[in-house]
Amino acid sequence: MKIASWNVNSLNVRLPRLLAWLDRQRPDVVCLQETKMEDSRFPEEVLREAGYASCCYGQKTYNGVAILARNGLDIGAVQYGVPDYADPQARVLAATVCNIRIVCFYVPNGQAIGSEKFEYKMQWCRQATRYLQETLAAYTYVAVAGDFNITPDDRDVYDPEIWQGQVLCSDEERAVFQSWLTLGFQDSFRLFDQPPAVFSWWDYRQLGFAKNHGLRIDHILLSGKLGATCIASIVDREERKGDKPSDHAPVIVTLKEDK
DNA sequence: ATGGCAATGTTTCATTGA
Numbered sequence: 300m301k302i303a304s305w306n307v308n309s310l311n312v313r314l315p316r317l318l319a320w321l322d323r324q325r326p327d328v329v330c331l332q333e334t335k336m337e338d339s340r341f342p343e344e345v346l347r348e349a350g351y352a353s354c355c356y357g358q359k360t361y362n363g364v365a366i367l368a369r370n371g372l373d374i375g376a377v378q379y380g381v382p383d384y385a386d387p388q389a390r391v392l393a394a395t396v397c398n399i400r401i402v403c404f405y406v407p408n409g410q411a412i413g414s415e416k417f418e419y420k421m422q423w424c425r426q427a428t429r430y431l432q433e434t435l436a437a438y439t440y441v442a443v444a445g446d447f448n449i450t451p452d453d454r455d456v457y458d459p460e461i462w463q464g465q466v467l468c469s470d471e472e473r474a475v476f477q478s479w480l481t482l483g484f485q486d487s488f489r490l491f492d493q494p495p496a497v498f499s500w501w502d503y504r505q506l507g508f509a510k511n512h513g514l515r516i517d518h519i520l521l522s523g524k525l526g527a528t529c530i531a532s533i534v535d536r537e538e539r540k541g542d543k544p545s546d547h548a549p550v551i552v553t554l555k556e557d558k
Numbered sequence: 559a560t561g562g563c564a565a566t567g568t569t570t571c572a573t574t575g576a
Contacts, residue, residue, distance in 0.1 A: 308575085309565055333575085335566075360566055361574075408575055416574095448576070467576060500576065503563035514576075546564075546576080 304444035306547035310334040330403035334363035400438035404445030441522040455515035484520035487532040
């Protein structure tokens with residue numbers, strides 16, 4: 300079973316690439332971020348014809364999340380946003396697929412330490428912490444997949460000195476990420492020996508991808524029992540190549556079928 | 559010293575992202 304996450308940076312623009320990528324990777328479940336479209340415009344029919352059922356939670360211009368599941372898999376108990384948190388931005392969508400609680404996350408960027416947007420990021424993260432606790436209490440198998448906008452540590456940064464203390468790399472944000480692991484999740488990527496300098500996002504500017512000037516900010520967290528079934532965790536950097544790529548590459552975990 | 563790319567709507571610029 301393959302679960303993937305991809306910040307597509309506009310589903311409208313990326314739909315042809317998404318369809319080709321689904322065909323190539325054949326994931327069972329996909330979490331999308333930055334769809335940037337209202338639900339009435341979501342290409343549900345096109346995706347179904349491509350072999351995927353879907354649910355979506357979007358808005359115009361910014362943010363927007365969606366979950367796809369291969370045809371034949373049931374998408375149940377869909378939850379839009381974090382309960383009891385009136386977030387005006389569409390950043391969280393959860394559903395149950397194959398007895399796994401799938402949580403699609405699009406954590407705020409935060410812009411700069413000390414900015415209003417950073418305060419929003421931290422407030423959002425506190426609500427997310429509560430939500431993850433509640434989700435772990437309610438479900439045995441939980442996968443949180445998305446754009447976390449946090450580098451867990453310096454291995455996830457192409458130049459830690461430049462980025463030291465900057466947004467996405469600050470101690471405060473990293474402490475949040477660690478606290479989420481402490482709740483009972485594992486960073487699937489670090490369950491395995493990985494080569495150095497593996498990233499999931501590269502700036503469009505300054506030949507960021509060509510120089511591998513990237514950050515690893517897209518993650519798939521697995522609750523304990525699910526982590527025990529994980530046999531691979533990769534970044535599909537091929538998808539960052541070619542014409543009109545997203546600035547993020549997809550991340551994919553493979554789970555043993557007999558969990 | 560600065561901004562450099564891409565997407566969107568408020569469109570021929572401003573805003574946001576990371």
